[in-house]
Amino acid sequence: MPDRAEVVCLCGSLRFAAELRAAAHELTAAGAVVLAPSEVAGPLDAQQRAALGRQHLRRIDRADRVLVVNPGGYVGESMRGEIAYARAHGKPVSFTDPG
Numbered sequence: 001m002p003d004r005a006e007v008v009c010l011c012g013s014l015r016f017a018a019e020l021r022a023a024a025h026e027l028t029a030a031g032a033v034v035l036a037p038s039e040v041a042g043p044l045d046a047q048q049r050a051a052l053g054r055q056h057l058r059r060i061d062r063a064d065r066v067l068v069v070n071p072g073g074y075v076g077e078s079m080r081g082e083i084a085y086a087r088a089h090g091k092p093v094s095f096t097d098p099g
Contacts, residue, residue, distance in 0.1 A: 012069035
């Protein structure tokens with residue numbers, strides 16, 4: 001058994017919240033520690049969105065790898081930035097739908 005559990009950061013659009021939750025459940029059941037985007041109710045202003053974006057980059061910093069949850073191959077603008085950030089910091093990146 002490894003000394004510590006693998007830490008996986010999920011990236012994906014919150015329009016796919018159900019798919020993000022399913023991926024988190026599957027990884028957790030397999031023994032991983034999962035870091036995922038926060039679901040926030042209601043509209044956010046630009047400052048709040050920016051703060052959440054910075055928090056998510058900190059999740060990527062703490063992860064061993066990144067899993068992009070992208071049904072249908074969808075990768076939006078903010079996800080492209082997160083993927084670039086992860087790769088620039090040496091994090092392996094994989095996709096649920098390599099499309």
